[in-house]
Amino acid sequence: MSDVSGMTEIERIAAGETADGGAVLELRNVSRSFEDAGGTLTVLQGVNLSLMPGQVTALVGPSGAGKSTLLHIAGLLEAPTGGEVLFQGQDCGDASDWERTLIRRDGIGFVYQFHHLLPEFSALENVMMPQLIAGLSRREAKERARQLLNLVGLEERETHRPAKLSGGEQQRVAIVRSIANVPAVLLADEPTGNLDPHTAEEVFRQLRRIISATRIAALIATHNHELARAMDRVVELRDGTLHEIK
Template identity: 65%
Template sequence: MSDAVMQPMLELKGIVRRFEQAGETLEVLRGVDLTVGAGELVALVGPSGAGKSTLLHIAGLLERPTGGTVRIAGTDVSNLDDGKRTEVRRRSIGFVYQFHHLLPEFSARENIVLPQMIAAVPKSVARQRADELLRMVGLEQRGTHRPARLSGGEQQRVAIARALANAPSLLIADEPTGNLDPHTAEHVFAMLSAIVRQAKVGALVATHNLDLARRMDRVLEMRDGRLVEYQPSDLVPLAEAAPDAS
């Protein structure tokens, strides 16, 4: 990766997450360290229930860790109150999920304008930004269409554009291609990758798709509450070690 990656968009240090359940303590995360640089794509893999979602929620300021430090674009946000955490989330973090969650009564363009208006961006500026993002994802001719008139891949591309509406430092993606057929998933991932590089966003992407994970800069596997790092080329033995789902 280039020197730009040396600028961290996300830093997690010593992250611990414990839950009290039926009088017992369940330790889901056991001292996780993680850094994601600007323009870097980091894959997060592992079986369901391993703690990937908990880690994403902590990185995205949706959940507080039991212990450890969270920094977003160099700022320590570990001890902020809920109001300030919400401000940081709106300004600095974009989210993409497996299902697009677009508002069905609004057009593609309006879905991208809305988060900007919530962040107090003037409407005229928000519209210009929405049009720019629609061009970036190749949907400039579809901006007036509501989600029901868009294909699954187009809907997810709008969701990615919406996640980038407020020019975040960090993009959190949870199975962003999981609801798409392989050809469409490939197209959406290629577009996401290009935008991350161009916008110098740090991207943490949880996925079960090892073919896509192999194309990212680094691969982190959640195992026993800790992260194990692989080079993308190492994922072939990882895939062979996976249990048969049949």
């Protein structure tokens, strides 16, 4: 579906939601610690990060450094011990569980190392699902799902269930499903970690294409330093603090 300016519906909606050009998601002086039998374990301390529309930020760091914890806090899945998380300028610290759920549903897309597609549904139906949950009509959801699958070259695979798709195809479906509701932010945790290098490169290329088309702000945790260097910005988490390295 396109309007008279040539923009797709996905691009048009995204452009409206990020028109002010400001930071979409901000972490301000965020800390996170856990109590266990051995005392206090500090995972994050004084983390500051701003995600801008259309910018792809790589999050790197050794295993166990806290990358997943940082993503969970950014995605409002986990509360920080201290500091603030702002989504589109609004402090989420006092948001109710229901308000945080709505922000995640409508404003934040998630992609994980494993695709987590629903096995009994086709690729098209998997991409339709979050839209139906958000209240779109079946016709609208199908139209947008087809548009997204076309965007990543899967128009001829829309009727296939996940088991009939390759690993790279499964992950591309997972990526477009994550942006089906046109979120302002995409958070990805090792989205190419289960793929061979060639397929990982292709999936990342498609991901960059989607981000370019929609102007989503993206934070991608990865151990693949070659892919990280291809992103707009690289931040490294070490010893609980975040360091800009590109």
